[in-house]
Amino acid sequence: MNDHPRRPTLVDVAEHAQVSLATVDRVFNRRPGVSAKTVERVELALVKLGYRPDPAAVRLARGIRFNFCFVLPTGTNTFMSMLAAQVDRSLDWLGDQSAFGDMLRVDVFDPIVLADALRGLIGRYHGVAVVALDHPAVRDAINALVENGVYVVTLVSDMPGSKRHRFIGIDNSAAGRTAGTLIGRFAGGRKGKLGLIAGSLSLRDHAERLFGFQQVIGADYRNLAPLPALEGNDNAVRCKALAAGLLADHRDLAAIYSIGAGNRGIVEALEESGRARDIIFVAHELTEFSRRFLLQGSMDAVINQDAGHEARSAARVLLAYATGQPMIDDQERIRIDIFLRDNLP
Incomplete structure (x- = not known):
């Protein structure tokens, strides 16, 4: 049994208002050609059914597709491998939101290599999440991304002196x-x-x-x-x-x-x-x-720190910046966990 009722669609609104789907679309998008009485009937149906547009469906219908890139370290760091696996799952979620995501593995201990990789993303992506090395060359590359209209969030390791939009990680x-x-x-x-x-x-x-x-x-x-x-x-x-x-x-x-x-x-x-x-x-x-x-x-x-929470948060935050949707700060706060032998999950 599903405890969550499905989201009302414009088809439901059309049936409730007893008009065509095309008429509902005209009213919803404020296009002319509909009588005042019909507009009123459709608007009442929208309110009564609690219709809210699905942002992903709207973007898909309008041919809007956002591209994001996650820049993670190369190497054998087990936590970063866990983070990469969680980013993969978040890329699947972005696909459901009519967005596209890539993952790029870079030697983040080499500032020149990392800076060059970041500059190579200009013009290709709407948003970038990066595990950042605090170095002037990397800071300049992040600033260049932002100045070219790319939303940038730092992930796990921050660079507060840059123009990045947000840090995703623990204190x-x-x-x-x-x-x-x-x-x-x-x-x-x-x-x-x-x-x-x-x-x-x-x-x-x-x-x-x-x-x-x-x-x-x-x-x-x-x-x-x-x-x-x-x-x-x-x-x-x-x-x-x-x-x-x-x-x-x-x-x-x-x-x-x-x-x-x-x-x-x-x-x-x-x-x-x-x-x-x-x-x-x-x-x-x-x-x-x-x-x-x-x-x-x-x-x-x-x-x-929870790698899954960080990957999901970075995906949500980048999408929110790109679409202009609000963020829930409490949802994106990454907490510090302490584990001993006695409380392992």
Whole structure:
């Protein structure tokens, strides 16, 4: 049984007003050739049935079709693979809205490559969603898109200094502060060093997480001493080498905070050192790997953002900008999730 009644159509309006469909179309689109009495009858039927036009159907009828592009990173980052899969689903949804979507995979760690790819989208798309690297060349490319009439939203990692229209993602400073509080409480007052491994501090989300983390540790947990942040480019092999170096050089290492990806490598280094149960390990994004690490006890907590929500939100927001339709801000707010072994979904 369907609890949601179907949307009334112009055919229903024509039947209720006892006029032809062509007459209803003339009245609805304010075209001449219909008597005042018939106009009144049709308008009453429209109101009584609660008729609302289907925007996708209207665009289809008028031959209007919007094109959007999602620019995501290349590489083996598991979260970005999850995001790409969710973007694929959102592209299907856009198709149902008489819109067309593409996905472009680019090396976002190379600002020139990313900037060139973005400039190549000018004149081809009405809107672009991009995982952005905070670099002048990328900022200029985003500004060029906007200046050429393209709606741009940044996805997961922001560039607030650009002319982008909106950011779709979590509050990354708050996510970093959350990581700091978790590690500080897990440490229980013991002293030690903190290892920090980011993907790239040129990614705004990683830089903001680090800033929030250092705020909390510096203010509330002075028993813990953060080491300089290392960059692993979200690569598991590189992150393993960095983690192994931290473990070898600092016998008083109390915790590792993984700001980006590459967590498989960090866990391998922890396990091989024999200190996996002694070192607090907090990371980001609930993937098949981080789920396993939580269950086996080599990871203590995961701070997560919902890839599906972000992909759907980016699609909805781009379509709303292109069509001039209103947005529901609460619907597009991406929340921060905290997962432990005990509350895994």
